[in-house]
Amino acid sequence: DTQMTQSPSTMSASVGDRVTITCRASQSISTWLAWYQQKPGKAPKLLIYKTVSLESGVPVRFSGSGSGTEFTLTISSLQPDDFATYYCQQYKSYPYTFGQGTKLEIK
Amino acid sequence: QVQLVESGGGVVQPGSSLRLSCSTSGFTFNYYGMHWVRQAPGKGLEWVSYISSDGSDKYYAESVKGRFSISRDNSKNAVYLQMNSLRDEDTAEFYCARAGIRFPYCHYWGQGTLVIVSS
Numbered sequence: 536d537t538q539m540t541q542s543p544s545t546m547s548a549s550v551g552d553r554v555t556i557t558c559r560a561s562q563s564i565s566t567w568l569a570w571y572q573q574k575p576g577k578a579p580k581l582l583i584y585k586t587v588s589l590e591s592g593v594p595v596r597f598s599g600s601g602s603g604t605e606f607t608l609t610i611s612s613l614q615p616d617d618f619a620t621y622y623c624q625q626y627k628s629y630p631y632t633f634g635q636g637t638k639l640e641i642k
Numbered sequence: 643q644v645q646l647v648e649s650g651g652g653v654v655q656p657g658s659s660l661r662l663s664c665s666t667s668g669f670t671f672n673y674y675g676m677h678w679v680r681q682a683p684g685k686g687l688e689w690v691s692y693i694s695s696d697g698s699d700k701y702y703a704e705s706v707k708g709r710f711s712i713s714r715d716n717s718k719n720a721v722y723l724q725m726n727s728l729r730d731e732d733t734a735e736f737y738c739a740r741a742g743i744r745f746p747y748c749h750y751w752g753q754g755t756l757v758i759v760s761s
Contacts, residue, residue, distance in 0.1 A: 569747040581750075584747045624687075624748070629692070633687040
């Protein structure tokens with residue numbers, strides 16, 4: 536199985552900050568990676584697929600990069616609505632494993 | 643618009659069975675693979691199972707293999723998760739999710755149904 540490890544697990548930031556979340560795969564997944572945002576009590580929401588492709592309707596301040604085993608999600612200028620938990624997921628091979636999540640808190 | 647609505651959750655005893663349903667609308671159901679993903683209280687997301695658009699391919703997480711079974715009825719636009727031999731650690735919110743048209747990421751999600759396994 537491919538293990539996905541996110542860092543950090545928790546981070547504090549302020550509105551307007553540039554934020555980067557890292558996701559590492561235990562083996563190469565090429566660019567078969569998605570990012571999701573989840574708010575408390577809500578279902579996850581797709582942000583980015585195939586590492587860099589922004590889902591329709593997602594603000595352009597979100598971007599993704601990487602390939603192989605190391606990936607990043609960047610929020611260029613944090614907005615109040617962005618405080619949430621973020622998950623990466625590989626879909627190169629079954630089981631389609633998620634990272635453990637990164638909780639983004641207000642500083 | 644795409645809608646997915648899960649049902650069938652509840653409180654059950656360890657060792658018992660439960661069948662979850664996911665009713666869908668707003669898209670051509672038989673074009674898409676479908677996932678089940680779960681989230682234990684206060685924990686992260688765990689992918690559970692996937693079924694291809696025609697039902698011919700099915701995959702499971704190791705933690706549920708042999709106990710859970712995914713199926714679909716393309717005439718009813720629904721996907722199901724039969725869960726047998728339930729354990730305390732199966733307690734979770736269960737989400738169904740529709741795959742992308744070309745790639746199997748979880749594109750659209752339902753709101754979830756809660757399964758509590760407790761004696």
